[in-house]
Amino acid sequence: MAKGYLAIVFHAHLPFVRHPEHQDSLEENWFYEAVTEVYIPLLLVLEGLLEDGLDFRLTFSFTPTLAAMLLDPFLQSRYLRRLERLIALAEKERARTALQPEIHRLACLYHQRFLRVRDAFLHRYDRNLVAPFRRFQDLGKIEILGSAATHAYLPLLSVNASAVQAQIRTGIEYYEQVFGRRPKGFWLPECGYFPGVDRVLWQQGIRFTILETHGLTRAEPRPKRGVYAPIYCPSGVAAFARDPESSRQVWSSVEGYPGDYDYREFYRDIAYDLDIDYLRPYVHQDGIRIDTGIKYYRITGKTNHKEPYVPEWAENKAEIHAGNFIFNRQKQVEHLASAMDRKPLIVAPYDAELFGHWWYEGPAWVNQVVRKMARHQDSIRLLTLSEYLEEYPLNQVATPAMSSWGYEGFNDVWLNGSNDWIYRHLHRAAKLMEKLLQRQSPPGHLTLRALAQAKRELFLAQASDWAFMINSGAMAEYATRRTKRHLLRFYRLSEQIQNHGVDERQLRGWETQDNIFSSSPLL
Amino acid sequence: MKKRQERTKSKQSSHGAPPPKISPDEVKPAQKWEAETPEASAQVECESEELPKIDEETKVVLLPVNPYLVHVYWGIAANDLEEIARVLRRVGPRAQPVLRFYDVTQADVDATSAPSWFEVEIDLRAGNWYVHLESPGKSYCLDLGLRTEGGGFQPLARSNVTETPRAWPSDKVEESYLLVEEDSPPVATAVPPGEPAEEGQAPAVPVSADEQYGGEEKELERQERTHFRTFAPGKMERIIAELYGQRRREWSGLASKAGGTDDPQPSGKERADLTELSERSFRTGLASSRKSP
Numbered sequence: 001m002a003k004g005y006l007a008i009v010f011h012a013h014l015p016f017v018r019h020p021e022h023q024d025s026l027e028e029n030w031f032y033e034a035v036t037e038v039y040i041p042l043l044l045v046l047e048g049l050l051e052d053g054l055d056f057r058l059t060f061s062f063t064p065t066l067a068a069m070l071l072d073p074f075l076q077s078r079y080l081r082r083l084e085r086l087i088a089l090a091e092k093e094r095a096r097t098a099l100q101p102e103i104h105r106l107a108c109l110y111h112q113r114f115l116r117v118r119d120a121f122l123h124r125y126d127r128n129l130v131a132p133f134r135r136f137q138d139l140g141k142i143e144i145l146g147s148a149a150t151h152a153y154l155p156l157l158s159v160n161a162s163a164v165q166a167q168i169r170t171g172i173e174y175y176e177q178v179f180g181r182r183p184k185g186f187w188l189p190e191c192g193y194f195p196g197v198d199r200v201l202w203q204q205g206i207r208f209t210i211l212e213t214h215g216l217t218r219a220e221p222r223p224k225r226g227v228y229a230p231i232y233c234p235s236g237v238a239a240f241a242r243d244p245e246s247s248r249q250v251w252s253s254v255e256g257y258p259g260d261y262d263y264r265e266f267y268r269d270i271a272y273d274l275d276i277d278y279l280r281p282y283v284h285q286d287g288i289r290i291d292t293g294i295k296y297y298r299i300t301g302k303t304n305h306k307e308p309y310v311p312e313w314a315e316n317k318a319e320i321h322a323g324n325f326i327f328n329r330q331k332q333v334e335h336l337a338s339a340m341d342r343k344p345l346i347v348a349p350y351d352a353e354l355f356g357h358w359w360y361e362g363p364a365w366v367n368q369v370v371r372k373m374a375r376h377q378d379s380i381r382l383l384t385l386s387e388y389l390e391e392y393p394l395n396q397v398a399t400p401a402m403s404s405w406g407y408e409g410f411n412d413v414w415l416n417g418s419n420d421w422i423y424r425h426l427h428r429a430a431k432l433m434e435k436l437l438q439r440q441s442p443p444g445h446l447t448l449r450a451l452a453q454a455k456r457e458l459f460l461a462q463a464s465d466w467a468f469m470i471n472s473g474a475m476a477e478y479a480t481r482r483t484k485r486h487l488l489r490f491y492r493l494s495e496q497i498q499n500h501g502v503d504e505r506q507l508r509g510w511e512t513q514d515n516i517f518s519s520s521p522l523l
Numbered sequence: 524m525k526k527r528q529e530r531t532k533s534k535q536s537s538h539g540a541p542p543p544k545i546s547p548d549e550v551k552p553a554q555k556w557e558a559e560t561p562e563a564s565a566q567v568e569c570e571s572e573e574l575p576k577i578d579e580e581t582k583v584v585l586l587p588v589n590p591y592l593v594h595v596y597w598g599i600a601a602n603d604l605e606e607i608a609r610v611l612r613r614v615g616p617r618a619q620p621v622l623r624f625y626d627v628t629q630a631d632v633d634a635t636s637a638p639s640w641f642e643v644e645i646d647l648r649a650g651n652w653y654v655h656l657e658s659p660g661k662s663y664c665l666d667l668g669l670r671t672e673g674g675g676f677q678p679l680a681r682s683n684v685t686e687t688p689r690a691w692p693s694d695k696v697e698e699s700y701l702l703v704e705e706d707s708p709p710v711a712t713a714v715p716p717g718e719p720a721e722e723g724q725a726p727a728v729p730v731s732a733d734e735q736y737g738g739e740e741k742e743l744e745r746q747e748r749t750h751f752r753t754f755a756p757g758k759m760e761r762i763i764a765e766l767y768g769q770r771r772r773e774w775s776g777l778a779s780k781a782g783g784t785d786d787p788q789p790s791g792k793e794r795a796d797l798t799e800l801s802e803r804s805f806r807t808g809l810a811s812s813r814k815s816p
Contacts (some may be wrong), residue, residue, distance in 0.1 A: 118536030159584055159683050193688065207703070213805035217798045229662050232701040236709035243802040252808075339797065394702045397711070401660075402587065402688035410589035410688050411804075420651060424596050427584060474803040489571055 002381035003342065004333030007240070007389060009210060010042070011187060012149055013063040014085050015465035016516050017076055024285040027478060031081045036293060038356040039070070040054035040117050040362040043125075049370055050141065050193070053120055056370045057382040060133065060352070061145035061187030064174040065446070065463070067130050068516045071178070076127045083121070087114045089282040089292060093270070096278075102308040109311065130164050136177050143149075143384035146175040148184030148204070152515070153414045153464035154195040155402060158424060160430035165200055166455070167462065172204050174520055184386050185209065189464050191349075191405040196468060198233035198400075208238035210349055215403035216241035220262050223398055228336050228344040230389070230445065231398045239400050240385055248347040249325060254337075257321040261299045262313040266358055268297040268306050316359040322368030326377065333380050345388055346380075365472035406468075418476070419467040427488050429458050432494050437523070439498070439517070449511070450502045451520045454493040456514050461486035486514070524762035583622075583667040585682040590690035595622055595682070596651035597667050603679060607647075607669065620647040621665045622654065623676065627684060642670065676798045692798050733778030 014034060019025035033355035038396045049056050069075050090111035097104040104115045125132055131271045140222065148154065149170040157163040168186070175183050187198065193215050201209060216227050216239060223231050228240040249258055257263075270281060271289045285291050298314070329346055336344035355362030373382055406413035414424070436451060443451065461483055469479035489510055511518070578598035586594045599607070599804055621642040630639075645652050656663075663685060668678040704709040 103737065155588060159586070213801055213808075217692050217802040217805065219696040220689070221697045221699075223695045223798050224698060226799075226801035228797055228801070232703060232709070236701060236703050238703070239800075244801065246807045248808050338796070389703070390705075393704045394700055397699045397701050397780060402686065409588060411587060412589055412592075415586060415588050415594055417653075420594055420596070422733040423586065424577065424584070484572070484574055487574055491575065 001378065003337040003379045004344040004346065004381075005383045006246075006329055006346045006348065006373075006380055007057075007059055007383060007385055007388070009059040009061065009145075010350040010352040010355065011061045011349055013061070013147070013189075014066045014069065015355075015463050016065040016150065016460060016514075018072060018073060018513075018515070020513060022126065024375075026288065026290060028075070028472055029082075029290055031057040031075065032079050033291065033293060034353060035070075035121070036078055036083065036086070036117050036352055037360070038363075039129055041356045042193050042352070043129065043427045044116075044120060045367045046136055046141065048131075048367065050136075050164075052137070052371075054370060054374045056374065057187070057387065058278065058370070058371075060140045061185075062130075062133065062153050062175075062179075063147045063187070064149050064171050064178075065151060065516065067174070067178050068328070069405075072515075073127075074179050076316065077256070079202070080118075080121070080127070081371075083114065083118050086293065087111065087118065087196075089279075090114055090294065092278075093294060094181065095120065103296050106309055106311070110294050114387050126362075130178055137179065143185065143386055144175075144179055144183065145185040145187045145210075146172050147187040148189050149502065150459045150463045151189040151465060152187060152462040153190055153192045153198055153404075153411075153467065155192045155404065155411055156319045156415055157193050157426065157430065157462060158196070159427055160373070160434070160510060161200075163199060163426070163430035163458075163462065166196075167380070167433060167459070168200050168204055170459070170517065170520065170522065172206070174357060177520065190468075191215070191403065192277060192411075192464075193400055193404070194402045195487070198237040198345070199235040202219055202233075202235040202237050203374070205212065207363050208240060208389060210347060210385075211241045212403045212405040212409055213237065213242050213244050215367060215400040216410055218401035218403070219398035220401070221398050224342055224396055225342075225344075227242075229342060230345075230385075230395055232395045232402070232519055234399060235396060236369050236416075238385075238389055240286070240345070240347045242405070243346045243347050245329055246346055249328065250348070250350055250354070250464060257325075257365065257417055258354070258362070258369055260317050260321070261301055262317045263299055263315060263358040264295055264309050265297045266295065266360070267297045268295055270294045271294070275404050288292050307523070314361050314388045318367045322365050322372055323384060325365075325369055326372055326380070330377065330379050340494055343394055344464060345383075347385070367440060413471050414464055414467040416471060416472055418473075419470040422461075422467055422470075422483055424482075426462055427491050428489060429494075432490075433458055436494060436510055446493065446504060446507075447500075448523065450497050450507055452491050453507060453514070454490050454497065455522045456516055457486045457493065457510070458492040461490060461513055468476065489514070551624045562636075569602065569658065581667075581680045583665065583680045583682045585663060585665055585685045587685050587687045588653070591656055593656060593663070593685070593687065594651065594655050595667075597680065598650070599679065604691060607679070610669055610677055612759045618669045618677075620645050621670045623668060623670075623678075624654070624663050625665065626661055627664055640783060647663045655689060658714070659687050662686045666732070692802050 014031055017025070017027040017031055019028055046058075090107060093107040094104065094111055095108045121127060121129070133142070135143060137144050146168040150167070152163070152167045154164050154167065157167070170185060170211065172186070182205055184207045186201050186204075186209045188209050188211070191210065191212045193209070198209070213227055216223055216231060219231055223229075227243055230238040230240045232238055241475050243488045248255060250258070252259075269294045270290045271283055276283075276287055276289070279289070279292075280287060282292060296309055302308045332346060333344055346397075357368060359365075370382065373380065403409055404411065404413075432453065463482075464482045467481040469475035471485075493502075493507070493510075541647050578600055581600045581603040583595060585598040586596075621644050623640055625638040625640045627638050643652070643654050645698065664677075665682045666678040667680045667682070668676050670676055700712045702712065715755050
């Protein structure tokens with residue numbers, strides 16, 4: 001019988017990067033890469049597990065922005081076009097590398113892999129990648145958590161209660177629309193918790209959320225069981241917390257598995273190695289070198305010298321690492337079980353994007369972890385957080401501490417000298433939104449449309465991704481532009497609504513560009 | 524997005540470019556769809572403009588950054604600027620703009636005593652300020668104002684109340700429990716270790732002092748919660764007994780290190796502190812720079 005439980009959580013999120021106004025958008029590539037490298041590979045792993053009759057439990061959080069993009073016909077079409085481009089490049093690579101056996105073999109593997117991805121996207125899933133996740137949830141194999149409408153960092157929006165409530169309510173309503181039921185669990189963007197947000201979650205029917213470790217260890221009163229059992233916030237919402245050990249093993253770029261020398265080197269893409277004229281039809285139309293996803297080298301070592309990738313070595317390593325991960329969890333559970341009055345629970349949340357994108361072998365590792373856990377041991381069992389609460393509905397009450405999973409564990413990443421200018425606008429706009437909604441009685445059809453669009457623009461401005469990127473520097477220009485664009489559109493709409501002068505043509509343009517939640521009752 | 528920062532390749536703007544050349548020939552449905560949509564030609568507006576100045580009212584907002592740092596931003600409305608100018612004309616250049624911080628951590632406990640305060644001198648034109656604080660886990664609000672000679676204070680605006688995060692585990696070890704089950708309101712109970720609770724003796728759940736969230740709904744919720752569900756006889760006792768049944772055994776031994784791969788046996792008889800254990804492991808993780816931006 002199992003001595004303890006393990007809940008693996010994949011946080012699946014991308015900001016809303018949909019740019020119909022550009023023929024070729026660099027930022028949309030994040031989405032296309034994630035589909036090819038993360039979501040389809042993970043889905044195929046789940047399909048394999050199901051076909052082989054394994055009883056598994058995994059947890060996914062699916063942000064509304066990602067789900068909306070996966071369901072968007074425009075992005076689906078563009079994705080397909082992009083994938084076709086990639087397949088054509090892989091074909092060309094097969095020919096180019098014919099005289100280099102080690103590389104040629106890899107080129108053929110990439111070609112086959114992209115064809116499999118296309119087959120899954122077009123035929124198995126009919127372009128809709130949300131539906132299979134929903135099916136796995138309906139089968140009871142995975143549990144999908146809801147999240148805030150546009151991944152807003154709630155602790156810094158909390159000066160406007162209405163902003164926090166709208167993010168949570170719309171996020172949950174969208175989930176219901178997409179997954180056909182209301183979520184029991186809620187992923188707080190960036191694990192950003194502040195005391196009080198749990199009450200909003202409870203009012204929306206949410207039963208649990210997941211915090212960074214110190215959200216729980218610094219709760220008051222002091223939790224009895226560390227992070228190995230949830231607490232209930234005074235509102236009744238259960239707060240689970242991340243286990244630092246299992247996180248580090250997978251996450252850390254220094255100690256973690258993904259840094260193993262046999263694994264594929266992320267930064268050595270043919271986009272940066274080959275002649276630009278050869279690449280031109282397959283990279284950005286302006287000749288900007290962007291990752292193609294075709295990478296022939298393994299990490300090899302700490303220097304820039306890279307050796308060719310050997311798939312068998314990497315697969316073998318993924319299996320060894322899966323075994324090591326389980327072994328460590330078993331040891332952990334054995335120790336904890338001897339110290340606890342119940343079965344300990346290890347909660348291991350990761351960014352889904354790590355699996356397949358940053359860590360190419362990540363999906364293979366997940367596959368091995370689930371198979372080995374099912375077949376080769378019985379001391380630890382995978383479960384969903386809902387199942388845990390069904391088994392243990394009685395939990396200690398404490399108020400978690402304000403916390404996030406950002407650097408240093410608080411608000412520093414999203415609030416510092418580089419990005420603090422955003423908040424006075426977000427706070428002002430949220431207050432304006434409240435006023436707009438109170439004023440209109442009864443608004444006409446055009447005003448209603450403008451109000452809904454104002455809300456969309458505000459939601460999009462609130463995404464935590466922009467402040468994150470501005471802070472990290474790499475994508476600062478784009479993130480700044482996005483923040484300003486949505487705020488300015490919001491301000492413009494707000495003026496027009498107040499002056500009863502909505503510009504219908506302009507509104508229509510913005511509705512088609514920033515079309516998230518276009519079928520949701522936003523007001 | 525966590526690891527996006529590791530990406531060092533520069534990304535450039537994708538504005539205003541000609542249509543792409545696409546060689547694969549199997550993309551007709553997608554291209555057709557795209558060619559028909561008006562979206563691709565939609566104008567991008569609002570990107571070159573600057574955000575407006577937004578000082579239509581005098582206000583000051585306080586935001587926590589971490590246990591030892593807060594951010595304050597403010598705006599001064601035009602008519603208040605005139606007022607400030609008047610004050611300055613009257614008292615001369617000795618008036619000093621300050622942020623007056625009030626520690627309101629205990630305010631709800633004893634509303635009669637005035638909260639302690641301290642001041643931080645600022646440059647009013649800066650529009651925002653970062654203030655280092657010595658003790659974490661406190662509630663603050665502040666006044667933006669002018670300190671005049673002789674101890675006078677001319678407030679301009681009062682901020683929201685905010686809490687700074689805690690920086691270490693709590694020493695408060697009181698235990699109370701909730702039972703939350705599907706389709707039922709939560710049931711509160713306080714259970715001293717080793718003693719089964721008796722029915723009907725459920726004290727109120729401690730409710731956080733933060734009144735901003737919930738408001739009326741919270742009051743309703745609290746009323747609802749007072750209708751505690753009655754248990755089938757013995758059910759609570761059974762649950763509590765299960766919960767605490769092993770505790771006497773269990774606390775007699777715990778591994779000094781439960782996360783490890785090498786520590787084979789629980790060590791000694793000391794009382795387990797899983798919170799301390801988790802906290803220590805978490806700090807180790809921070810030190811190894813898991814997610815530096």
